[in-house]
Amino acid sequence: DTAVSQTPKYLVTQMGNDKSIKCEQNLGHDTMYWYKQDSKKFLKIMFSYNNKELIINETVPNRFSPKSPDKAHLNLHINSLELGDSAVYFCASSQGGRSEQYFGPGTRLTVT
């Protein structure tokens, strides 16, 4: 059983398009996250949701909008995609904000 899953695994799209990445966790956790790993391999937090409430919004452009329909899902919608959005996006979850985080396999987004 996959603990944290993301779809799609790969996403290739053109500049200006709108796309979504979905994340689901079956661990019963109440906190979910989105991280971005750029071409230089730096991993950085983007958003954190606890019980469907936004906890962290780390200076991310408002073209990025997370949506948490329930505690098990945290989707990431990106409007007007730009070349600089090309990266690997990781979803993660944890029980509360202090416990270890479980990461998904990542979604490689390529904007052409």
Add this chain to the structure above:
Amino acid sequence: DAKTTQPNSMESNEEEPVHLPCNHSTISGTDYIHWYRQLPSQGPEYVIHGLTSNVNNRMASLAIAEDRKSSTLILHRATLRDAAVYYCILRDWSGGSNYKLTFGKGTLLTVNP
């Protein structure tokens, strides 16, 4: 978040112990030391964490200096599967929950067969 310093890369031989160092000279009393690793083309994976005492789990051991200004992640017998980037992260647990991990550059561990 307090800063950590790790070597960019280390090399080990299979079935030998590996000691991955981390310096955190500005650590505060409420900072926990966490280690995560990222295998190639995968998401990060929790390894271990501790506050003051040494910690052991099925994956690794964490040795924390008495002054807490440094720590060492110990893999007792490296396998090829342990080749990954290892991240040492400080998490401040004071004043409520800490909802993010702040990743540095980490140490790229190469394991030779």
